[in-house]
Amino acid sequence: MKVLDIKLLRDVRRLWAQVLAVALVVGGGVATLVLAVGSHRSLEETRIAYYERYGFADVFAQAKRAPKALTDRIGEIPGVAAIDTRIAKPALLDIPGFSAPASAQFVSLADTGEQHLNRLYMRSGRFPAPGRTEEVVVNEPFARAHGFVEGARFSAILNGRKRELVIVGIALSPEFVYTVGPGDLMPDDRRYAIVWMSEKVLSAAYDLDGAFSAVAVKLQPGASERDVVRRLDALLDPYGGQAAHGRKDQTSHAWLDHELDMLNNMSRTLPPIFLLVAAFLVNLTLTRLVALEREQIGLLKALGYSDGSIVLHYFKFVAFIVVVGIVLGGIVGTWLGLHVTALFGDFFHFPFLVFAKAPDVYLTAGALSAAAAAIGAFRALREVVKLPPAVAMQAPAPPVYRRLLSARIQLDRIVSQPTLMMIRNIARHPVRAFFTALGMALATAILVVSLFTRDSMEHLTDVTYFLADRQDATIGFAEKRIANVVEQVSRLPGVLAAEPFREVPVRIRHGNVERRIVISGRPAAAHLRRIIDVELRPVILPETGLAISGMLAHILGVGPGDSVEVDLLEGARRSVTVPVVATVEDYFGIRGMMEIEALHKLMREAPVVTSVNLSLDENRTEDFYTAVKSIPTVGGVALQRVSWRTSARPSRCSSPRWRVSTRALPA
Amino acid sequence: MSVPVFTAKALTKIYVSGEVMVHALNEVDLDIPEKEVVVLLGPSGSGKTTLLNIMGGLDRPTSGRLFFRDLDLTDLEDRELTKYRRDHVGFVFQFYNLVPSLTAYENVALVTEVAKNPMRPADALALVGLEARMHHFPAQLSGGEQQRVAIARAIAKRPAVLLCDEPTGALDSKTGIRVIEALLGVNRQLGTTTVIITHNASIQEVADRVLFFADGRISRIRTNEARREAAELTW
Numbered sequence: 001m002k003v004l005d006i007k008l009l010r011d012v013r014r015l016w017a018q019v020l021a022v023a024l025v026v027g028g029g030v031a032t033l034v035l036a037v038g039s040h041r042s043l044e045e046t047r048i049a050y051y052e053r054y055g056f057a058d059v060f061a062q063a064k065r066a067p068k069a070l071t072d073r074i075g076e077i078p079g080v081a082a083i084d085t086r087i088a089k090p091a092l093l094d095i096p097g098f099s100a101p102a103s104a105q106f107v108s109l110a111d112t113g114e115q116h117l118n119r120l121y122m123r124s125g126r127f128p129a130p131g132r133t134e135e136v137v138v139n140e141p142f143a144r145a146h147g148f149v150e151g152a153r154f155s156a157i158l159n160g161r162k163r164e165l166v167i168v169g170i171a172l173s174p175e176f177v178y179t180v181g182p183g184d185l186m187p188d189d190r191r192y193a194i195v196w197m198s199e200k201v202l203s204a205a206y207d208l209d210g211a212f213s214a215v216a217v218k219l220q221p222g223a224s225e226r227d228v229v230r231r232l233d234a235l236l237d238p239y240g241g242q243a244a245h246g247r248k249d250q251t252s253h254a255w256l257d258h259e260l261d262m263l264n265n266m267s268r269t270l271p272p273i274f275l276l277v278a279a280f281l282v283n284l285t286l287t288r289l290v291a292l293e294r295e296q297i298g299l300l301k302a303l304g305y306s307d308g309s310i311v312l313h314y315f316k317f318v319a320f321i322v323v324v325g326i327v328l329g330g331i332v333g334t335w336l337g338l339h340v341t342a343l344f345g346d347f348f349h350f351p352f353l354v355f356a357k358a359p360d361v362y363l364t365a366g367a368l369s370a371a372a373a374a375i376g377a378f379r380a381l382r383e384v385v386k387l388p389p390a391v392a393m394q395a396p397a398p399p400v401y402r403r404l405l406s407a408r409i410q411l412d413r414i415v416s417q418p419t420l421m422m423i424r425n426i427a428r429h430p431v432r433a434f435f436t437a438l439g440m441a442l443a444t445a446i447l448v449v450s451l452f453t454r455d456s457m458e459h460l461t462d463v464t465y466f467l468a469d470r471q472d473a474t475i476g477f478a479e480k481r482i483a484n485v486v487e488q489v490s491r492l493p494g495v496l497a498a499e500p501f502r503e504v505p506v507r508i509r510h511g512n513v514e515r516r517i518v519i520s521g522r523p524a525a526a527h528l529r530r531i532i533d534v535e536l537r538p539v540i541l542p543e544t545g546l547a548i549s550g551m552l553a554h555i556l557g558v559g560p561g562d563s564v565e566v567d568l569l570e571g572a573r574r575s576v577t578v579p580v581v582a583t584v585e586d587y588f589g590i591r592g593m594m595e596i597e598a599l600h601k602l603m604r605e606a607p608v609v610t611s612v613n614l615s616l617d618e619n620r621t622e623d624f625y626t627a628v629k630s631i632p633t634v635g636g637v638a639l640q641r642v643s644w645r646t647s648a649r650p651s652r653c654s655s656p657r658w659r660v661s662t663r664a665l666p667a
Numbered sequence: 668m669s670v671p672v673f674t675a676k677a678l679t680k681i682y683v684s685g686e687v688m689v690h691a692l693n694e695v696d697l698d699i700p701e702k703e704v705v706v707l708l709g710p711s712g713s714g715k716t717t718l719l720n721i722m723g724g725l726d727r728p729t730s731g732r733l734f735f736r737d738l739d740l741t742d743l744e745d746r747e748l749t750k751y752r753r754d755h756v757g758f759v760f761q762f763y764n765l766v767p768s769l770t771a772y773e774n775v776a777l778v779t780e781v782a783k784n785p786m787r788p789a790d791a792l793a794l795v796g797l798e799a800r801m802h803h804f805p806a807q808l809s810g811g812e813q814q815r816v817a818i819a820r821a822i823a824k825r826p827a828v829l830l831c832d833e834p835t836g837a838l839d840s841k842t843g844i845r846v847i848e849a850l851l852g853v854n855r856q857l858g859t860t861t862v863i864i865t866h867n868a869s870i871q872e873v874a875d876r877v878l879f880f881a882d883g884r885i886s887r888i889r890t891n892e893a894r895r896e897a898a899e900l901t902w
Contacts, residue, residue, distance in 0.1 A: 003769060003776045010768040299764045302725055303778050303820075304753020306746065390725040393764060 004313045012320055015289070022281045023325040026373065028446075029274030030329025030365040031336060036267030037364075038337035041356035043260055043344050047177075049354050055082070056174035057117045057216035059225060060250055061232050062088065064240025065211045074215060077231045079223025084117040085212035086110075087202045090182065090478055090635035092628075093193060094155040094162070095146060099625050102191040103181050103476075103636030104156060107214075108199035109137070117216045118175040120196065121351040125150040125169030133201045137169035139176055140349055142193035156195070158205040159478075160632030171196065175216075177348045178255040183474040183611060183638030185464060185588055191639065215244075233569075242505055243569035249516045256348065263340075269449065271365075273442050275372040278325070280439040282318055282376030290314065290380045297384055298392020307385045314381060322373045326366045333365070401428055460587050465644045467536055471528040471613035474501070475628060478635035483607035492627045494620030499528050500609040502596055507567040508548075510556040517552065519566070519592040521599030528613045531593055534585045541595040545581030552590035553583040566592075571603050578602070616641070670736065671698040672828055672860045673722055678731035680717050680883075691717040693883035694731065702858045704851065704894065706871045709880030715864045716832055717883075722862065723756050723830045724748040735827075753781055757821030757859070759850075761833035763813040765805040771816045772801040775823050782824035791823035792816070794856070795849045811842030815849050822853045829853065829861045836866065840902050847873060848897040869902040 012019055050056070066085075074083050087108040092101055109115070111130045120127075120137065128135035138148065146152070152167045173194065181192035203209050215236070219228060225246045232244040247253040290297065300310050338355065345353045401424050405411055411420060426433045475489060483500055490498035502521040507514055522529055524541045531539040531547060541547060546564070548556075558564055558580050567575045584593065600607050616624055628637055680692040692714045699705055707715040720726035721733055724740060733740045735755065743751060765774050772788050779785035792801045795815040805813055814834060821829055831850065835843030851873060854861045863870065871877040872895040879887040 003773045003780055006773060007766060007768050014768065295764060296766055299766070300777075301749070302723070302752060302758050304749055304756075304781055306749050388726070390720045393725075393760065 004309075005316070008313060008316055008320070011289070011317060015285070018285050019321050019324070022278060022285055022321050023328060025274055025281055026278045026322055026325025026369045027329030027332060029271045029278060029372070030326050030369055031333035032270040032274060033267055033365045033368070034330060034333025034358075034361055035336045035340060036263050036270070037361045038333065038356065038358055039340040039344065040260060040263040040267065041358055041361075042337070042341040042354060043263070043348075045354040045356045046341075046345065046350050046352070047256060047260075050177075050350055050352070051174050054119045054121060054174045055115075055117045055218065056247075056253075057084065058219040059217040059228055059232060059244055059246055061215050061217075061236055061244035062242045063213055063215070063236045065208060065213065066215070066236055066239035066241070068210050068212060070235060070239070071212075071215075073235055074217065074232065077217075077228055077235075079220050079228050080217050081220040081223075082116045082218040084110075084115070084216045086214050086216075087199060087206060087208050087212060088214035089158070089202070089206055090476070091195075092157045092634050092636060094157070094629050096154065098146065098190065099622055100191060100639055100642060101625055101629050101634075101637040102193060103638075104142075104193040104195045105176075106156070106158065106195050106197060106202060108202040109196045111198055111200050117218055118173055120169075120171040120173050123170045123172060123351070125167070125171075128168055128196075128198045128201075130198065130200070132168075132198070134164055134166050135168045135197070136165045137171045137196040138167050139179065139194040140170050140172050141179065141187075141189040143167065143170045145189035157629070157632060157634070158202075159207070161205070163205070165195070165197075172349050172351050175250075176252055177350070178252045178259075180251065180255070181638055182476050182636050183640075184643055185469070185640070186643050188643050191642070237573065243507060243516060243567075245516050259344070259348075270446070271368070273446050273449070275368055277439055277442050277446075278369065279372040279376035280435055280442075282321065282373045283379060283435070284439075285321075286314065286318060286377050286380035287383070289317070290383050294387065294392050294396065297387055298389045301387075301389035302393065311381050311384050314384060315377065318373050318377045319370075322369050326362075326369055329365065329369075330362055399428065461644065463532060463536065464587060465640065467530070467538075468532045469529055469640055470615075471499075472616040472639070472641040473614045473624075474611050474638040474640065475614065475631075475634055476611040476636040476638065477609070477633050479633070480608045480610050481633065483609055485609060486612050489612045489614065492624055494617045494624035494627075495614050496617055497528060497615040499523055499526055499613045500596055500607075501529060501611045501613050502599055502608060503610045504571075504599065504603060505569040506592065507569060508552070508556065508592060509565040509567070510558050510562070513556050515552065515555060515590065516569075517591050519546065519594055519599065521594050521596035522613075524595045526613075528615055531584050533582075539582060539584060541593065541598075542581050543595055544598050545579045545594070547582040547584050547593040548580055549586035549590040549592075550583045551586065552592070553580065555590070559583065568603060571605055574604075576602060671700050671734075672703075672736060673697065673699040674732075674734040675718075676732040678718070678721065678733055679729050680714075680721065680726070681729045690883045692721070692728065695883070695885055697878070697885065699860060699862065701860055702854070703875045704854055704861045704873065705863070706874035706877045707862065707864045707880060708866075708868065708871055708877055709886075711866075713880035714883040715880050718880075719830050719832055719862060719864055722828070723758060724752045753824075754783055755827045757824060757826035757829045759814070759817050759821050759829065759831040759834045761836040763805070763810075763817045763837075765813055765816060765820075767805050770802050770804055771797060771808065771812075771819075774805070774816055775820045778820050778823050785824050786822075788819075788823060791819040794822065794853060795819045809842070810838050811845055814838060814842075814846050818846065818849050818853065822857065822859065825857060826859060829859045831861065831863045833864055833866065835870070843867075843902075844897050844900055847900065851894075851897055867902055869900050872900060873897055 068085065071083055071085050074080065089106045091104050091106050093104050095102055109127060113127065123140050127137065148167055150167055150169065153164060155162050155164055176194045178187065179192055179194060180187045217228065219225060229244045229246065233241060297310060341353060341355065486498050486500045489495065499522065503518045506519050507516050531541065533539050539547065553559055556564060560580055560582055563577050563579050565575060566578050628634060675695050675697040678692055678695040682689040682691055695718065709715055721728050728741055735751065740751065766777065769777065771792060775788035775791050779788055789798060789801060792798055795818050797812060797815055797819065800808060800812060808816065834850065835846055838846060847870060850861055853859055874891060875894060877889040878885050
């Protein structure tokens with residue numbers, strides 16, 4: 001080994017704490033990059049493989065009652081590769097030992113055993129036997145939440161009739177990777193299930209013999225989704241079809257997309273911060289080392305070492321740090337990546353995981369770290385070259401300091417000598433002082449970024465559950481109901497207040513930009529489910545016109561005063577022009593809001609509701625649960641307060657902010 | 668008379684500091700023959716170290732010429748000056764300038780690794796009587812031992828010239844005499860031309876010639892008919 005390399009190793013050993021600190025920062029950058037990009041790719045590839053192997057459809061549509069004969073005509077739409085028609089209905093569940101009402105999406109399984117699309121991955125058990133009316137397959141998260149295995153029993157109210165059901169299989173489906181009940185904001189596996197049962201049994205229960213209520217379509221490669229959606233809408237229109245939509249508007253897919261986007265964003269925000277700090281630290285460490293070894297650099301030059309060989313020596317020092325950082329970061333990033341991928345895989349209940357091999361990520365991370373270190377080292381190494389040997393071997397001349405203020409102002413009378421030294425040191429190296437402050441700022445930024453998620457979640461929960469959606473529960477109906485149902489519901493035991501709510505699916509358009517959203521109608525001065533503006537003040541909806549999410553306004557390029565075209569995808573299916581009257585801050589997706597009477601007028605329909613929002617008496621919730629389970633027309637019950645209690649930490653209730661918020665609740 | 672190792676003609680070095688010009692060397696003419704031991708004497712700021720630095724290729728003159736044998740040092744590029752230092756010059760400094768993280772052996776090897784025809788580091792250390800201490804770090808050696816390691820490092824490349832800037836300046840008399848002995852021993856055994864800067868007038872007795880410096884010029888030259896041995900010195 002060359003003597004200079006021996007010196008290098010001893011320098012590294014002597015400065016091990018600094019070397020380790022810089023290496024850890026480099027490693028942090030590499031690890032976050034490998035973690036985020038690696039797990040994003042793995043999950044993306046897992047999703048692609050899952051979708052492909054289990055035939056996840058491209059286009060989805062619902063109808064009230066479409067004849068099976070329509071299947072062939074759907075198949076004739078250019079671009080359609082495969083079709084699956086089925087019955088999909090919401091229903092209320094009654095689970096033994098679980099007092100709160102749970103909801104479920106019932107989906108039919110072809111009795112021939114043939115599943116073309118959205119095929120089930122059976123975790124355990126079997127498909128329901130033909131003719132067995134009580135046998136069902138349930139989704140794994142629901143089964144796990146209740147500790148259900150094959151043979152477990154529960155009841156469901158199907159089309160107003162209570163039925164005893166027995167689980168014969170537990171399954172996963174690419175269509176329901178992420179399941180969230182209607183009216184709920186967060187998934188609650190105990191209270192929302194996907195239940196598959198025999199098509200024959202389900203069609204009999206809903207009087208849908210020879211008919212279907214949902215269709216899934218697989219497109220041929222290169223087919224136009226927009227075209228197929230348009231033709232499918234036209235075919236289903238006479239049969240109460242609701243707007244067909246692509247994967248983008250499919251709940252599970254959209255949520256999954258969003259989660260994967262977050263991982264992707266992480267790979268773009270955190271690593272640059274780490275790498276900037278690393279560049280700064282390399283600069284600091286190397287500049288100090290060069291200053292300390294000034295005489296040795298001069299000596300090496302005097303002994304006949306070229307500038308290049310001396311620079312190489314110090315460059316090796318930096319390279320050592322970077323290599324240690326890259327190796328450490330690579331190992332930790334890979335380990336965390338596998339862990340995070342498995343964690344997400346478990347969270348989404350993927351039946352298998354594909355760990356993407358990504359050598360380019362390691363190369364990119366390595367190259368970025370090396371570049372950051374090289375930028376950091378540049379100035380110090382330039383000093384090495386510039387230093388003349390004769391000058392280097394003499395003690396450095398005293399650095400030039402200057403008075404900070406006029407000579408008449410005796411600064412030393414105001415501050416102590418050590419403080420004066422400190423101030424002049426900072427003033428002498430303003431760039432270094434600036435970068436030191438910047439480095440600390442970036443280090444703080446890393447902390448803030450990581451803590452911000454928790455804070456923003458708290459804020460989001462706070463605004464959502466205590467300012468906007470203040471209802472304790474929402475009763476959703478399987479079909480829309482005339483508005484006097486609100487009065488009936490308000491008479492249920494434990495109900496303190498009830499407010500009507502109506503949702504209409506629409507396509508909203510401005511210029512060439514179009515989105516599929518839901519317009520919700522509510523009383524102008526809703527007390528429970530309120531609309532909150534950017535200043536966190538309740539918005540009173542005007543008698544006409546549409547309020548839309550700020551993000552939707554941004555997407556469409558409209559603001560208050562502009563008009564948008566709206567295709568009503570229900571009822572008379574008219575296309576109308578509606579003025580935008582307000583934009584609203586919205587944390588959960590994009591939507592439109594109207595005063596409920598205005599919405600009825602727009603639909604040219606008598607007052608109807610799709611759900612009722614409720615305020616409940618906490619002491620009578622059990623009575624309410626029992627009563628609601630006996631209402632045949634209820635398709636689902638969302639319990640927002642229960643969701644919040646299970647997802648929020650109890651300790652937060654005692655914080656002053658939460659106390660202020662809860663005071664705003666109706667007494 | 669043998670060919671001079673160094674020939675200086677009107678060698679001048681001017682330092683400019685703000686608006687002040689300092690003539691560190693003022694038109695110095697000089698010949699130093701092979702194998703000669705030359706002592707430069709004079710007060711601080713008289714130009715001794717400037718001359719040594721220019722002879723060693725560590726600095727450049729403002730005007731005039733300096734030849735190392737046939738090589739004109741004044742026109743050399745940085746890279747050529749580095750090669751000149753590597754191939755021909757051995758330095759000994761007042762404060763030894765050893766690399767603290769390397770042992771005595773490794774400090775010498777620092778030179779032998781880049782030199783053309785070096786001796787083995789152990790042999791160089793044996794020449795200055797340090798074969799038993801070669802695996803010690805500088806912090807484990809006395810001042811005199813450290814300076815002898817520096818001499819071993821300087822001679823390990825078998826340089827044509829040995830340039831010593833106050834080699835005994837930081838040492839007590841007994842240790843200083845041992846260092847002078849080592850330098851004279853190298854001069855005798857290897858025939859290395861040796862230039863020694865000193866403030867210590869006693870050391871002039873060991874030289875072939877003594878150059879007295881004042882105000883950037885050689886004010887006087889004294890030739891010793893017979894060199895005294897280091898052991899005979901006292902101060």
